[in-house]
Amino acid sequence: MKKNKVVKLALVGNPNTGKTSLFNQLTGLNQKVGNYPGITVDKKLGKCKISEELTAEVIDLPGTYSINPSTLDETIVLDTLLNKNNSSFPDVVVVVAEVENLKRNLLLFSQIKDLKIPTLLVINMKDQMQRKGISIDIDKLKDELKSEIILISARKKLGIDNLKKEILNYKNWDTTPIANISDKIDADFFKEVENIFSDFSLYKSWLLITQQQHCNFLNKAEQTKIKKFTENKEQIKRYQHKETIYRYQKINEILKKTYLVDKSKATDLRSKLDKILTHKVFGYVFFALVLFLIFQSIFSWATLPMDFIDKMFVDLKVLVKNNLPAGTLTSLITEGIIPGVGGVLIFIPQITILFAFISILEETGYMSRVVFLMDKIMRRFGMGGKSIIPLISGTACAIPAIMASRNISNWRERLITILVVPFTTCSARLPVYAILISIIIPQKHVLGIFNLQGLTLMGLYLLGFTAAILSAILLNYVLKIKHKSLFAIEMPNYKLPSVKNIFYTVVEKVKAFIxxxxxxxxxxSIVLWFLASNGSTNFKNAKEIVSNQNKNINISKKELHKKIASYKLENSYIGMMGKTIEPVIKPMGYDWKIGIALISSFAAREVFVGALATIYNVESDNNNTSTIKQRMASEINQQTGKKRFNFATGMSLLIFYALAMQCMATLAIVKRETKSWKWPILQLIGMSTLAYIISVLTFSFLN
Amino acid sequence: MGSTIADLKIGECGIIEDFSLNAIPLKLLEMGCLPGQEVELLQVAPFKDPLYIKVNGSYLAIRIETAEKINIIRL
Known part of the structure; x- marks a missing residue:
């Protein structure tokens, strides 16, 4: 048997070069997303069979224009390439460049090559060369760069085999640096830098000096060695500028000899599309249409699969209940686990559709135009153009949305975005809205065409959005964080989206949600089940107590069972909790049963519906399959004798759910992303206080 | 007073001046915004911020505060 060797391979490249397409081609479904220790950036790893004897462990590093990082994502690239103790420290680096902007891509390539790690240049989109009138003298370019070069088309799967063949040969690659920075800038200074570490390349030592704040992997002795060089910040900055200019000069010289563009063949698609899509008026009109299309599709396409999932879990519950012997375990499965799993899976259709759209917008290059259009407007609220992506994603789920804020390089803008995203109407609120609206708002049309229920739903979306904007303005005014960072985004060329890339993005987001x-x-859900099926001594003796109370009254056996169930619920732990908070929530128009549902909503908002279902199910005993809506509509307020879910209570609940911070999972993610409990606690208190006040006002005004 | 990128009108070009070197952030340099390179203003968002420019083969959007710091010679 042959021994299988493993080589660690890192994919590096500018954004929009098709690096991720190549990663998907190499690894297929053989990929997983992990975490970098200590930080929150997703780490994309995959396995690829290079030959019978060699397997590559491929890591897809975040897209970057240079090794010098300016965002959290980009520090990963630096750490992976410099830190020998990083578990992904590569044996081989493959730099993915795009044929059209080879010059800028070569800057990154030249930096990495100078680290003296075996590095291969892959030029992607070779299928576009002819159409764009580009010709490259590959042999000459290989000579000039002292590197192997492979032309591929990741989308059309061209050249992948050649790439694998070349990787087999990595030990023979030339690792001579491209740019000799020492001669051109300050020979004496760089001579000293070169001598700091005998086993590092000059450029690596220089990077350790310039990026000292990001290099926390250095040990004490190494820190001391570079200390002397890091003191003159002004000089470092000057030399970094000079280095970059020098690299570009060198690259220009090389490309002059090897790269030719026939300008007559250049198409004008970009400028034609940009004229409309970035136009001061039409640009916004188009963006509004895109948003409308997205939300329209989410609603019309997601309903069917969501209903299907819902029904499936109800059926499953009945099936299990009828076929397993009654007991604690069966109760746990049917009342705790099945509704819990169902409550998670029901969001997948909406998240899938939304992220498919967002991924299409990003793949086509349109998202950068949206960022461009929205930047100034968003800055009035203390955010930036890039905040638009988390805010749109937030309409599916705040968790992937908050994670999507990572590419905002300005910390202040990123923080405000993270803090206000949970106000946007996420899909967990929709089941709550849907059921309450259908109970309290009549199915009528106003002005002939507008559905009153639909208008209410739209109003709630607007309420969430307004709350997000207003609190952003407030935070912008209050937060005293100064963070200067450069806003410079690339406006990529328009291209057709790749189905494969969209598929992998969606799979990744759904996994992140789950x-x-x-x-x-x-x-x-399981804790909730436990709290509802256990309780005080009164709970345990419910049967006797209720039977005794009703000894002298003539009631049917069925009535008695209902009374016992009701008594049990009141005296369960969760009933006790609901009763404890009843005085606090009464001004909002709620009773202890709604209180239970509110407490349960800390799992996720939609648990409100499930919790009420559980509460009323338990209470109505054998009436499991009756739909929750009818049950809620018929619930009577014991004090007034009228319906519990009347207009005032319903509106107050709708507003509470629109504004309150109820999602534990979101709080956990905010803690992870901001590395502090301060912000999630601020969010919890701020949002919930606001929700409480407005709900109390709404209820007292309407009642 | 010399001109900066912020003074260009849509469709106009300029050459980035050498002494802008210290004003241009490293990241912009790395994205191709180098002294001596021709820069063209392609589009502006409302209130002339951000600006959509083409420089050295790269298409970039930058905010006006950055554009105002980059000196150019008008063409």
């Missing part, structure tokens, strides 16, 4: 939120939702 692992981020799913486990918490499921865990709280």
């Amino acid at each position: 692992t981020g939120a799913g486990s918490i939702i499921l865990a709280i």
